Amino acid sequence: MKLLFSQTMTIVRHGFKIEWANPERWLSPILFAITMLILFSFSVGTIEGPDTAKLLVAETYLTAFFSLQISFARFLEPDQQDGVFSLLRTYPLSGSAWYLGKYITVMIMGLLILIPTIFLTSFLHAKSGVSLMSIPVITVAVTALSGMAALGVLLSTMTMGSGSKQILYPLLYFPLTAPVLISAVEASKSILVDNVNLQSLMSSWLGLLLIFGVMSFTLGILLFGELVKAE
């Protein structure tokens, strides 16, 4: 257990050192999100009326989803250089520790993209009177992120050895994450438009998000070791 924890933390710490050493890797998705939101802000202008919240939710999730996609699709890149990934497979590294380490790193990187995206949407549309910077909306977004991150790590590793990764990854990732996005959008809309609280959402959209997150994470923990063992 001690070794598992130590290996997990080593992967996490090392993951952040790599990200810090490669600023382009985290700058690209953040700058993409900023550009998208500014574009939306200019094209939509000042929005008012009953559909304001719906529009902001759509804008935020669309931006966040593509920014996260840029980040997730590349998170294994450093491990693919100079035979690192193969060498990791020859080490007495627990599959669970490896997955958990990658998952935590991706989650934190995802949060560093998601939270500024939500903040920036609220800031750029401050005049609309609708703010996404509320605990219930952020809870929904983070729950969605946790499921997408779990699936992203698993699929990236699954498709890593495949020659057609560029095609295989989006073909698997986008259809599988569509229900997550729909649930997240619906849950956020319910909070902002209908003033539904998180407790009530647990039996509907938020519950679905949670189940997806737990299932993806469990699958990742169980399957990761199999994916990286001897071919």
Next chain:
Amino acid sequence: MLKVSDLHFGYRFRPILQGVSCEVSAGEILHIVGTNGSGKTTLMSILAGLTKETAGSITLTCDNQEIADRRQKTEYLPAEANGLYGKMDAMDNLRFWQKLRGLSPSNEDIIAALAQWDLDHPLIRSNFPTEKYSTGMKRRLALARVQLSGTPLWLLDEPLYGLDAKGIVQFQSILSQHLDAGGAVAVVSHDTVPLETFRPKVLEIEKRTAS
């Protein structure tokens, strides 16, 4: 220490290794030789646990105990890669691999290992990405990783690639220390001269069939 019995491996319609058997004990070197494409690197990959053999058995024993997970006692140096994160410096690279083994090497330990490979200069070992290293320096750093692992069995695939004359002498010295400490080495190398001083066991692999 390592016993390989009747090992087979092949892709569909193309056998690579057929009935490879060999043994290497503590303090010994097994030199695996053969023509290009004969399956030397495939054999190393199987021994390292990257590829699964189709038949045969591999047994690793340490202190008369069979090791269930060979990865705990084996360190692998691939032929065409060094396992280095290019953006990280030498210290961080070595520290990372050691920590994955559950070791906590001090900075002094790492610097001492780097010193044996002439990589201990402060301007080279820290805050200097290894992607800027020369081919020989990268190989030396990878060999420092192997050395620091503390594992009894080293699997070295073309370890001399890129090393200059001084590097080869350093390699011989490290190898000698490892063997004296009761370690064993399986090595693939087309450069046979530096290994001759150790009077290695030789395993010759022929294309498609093995002896």
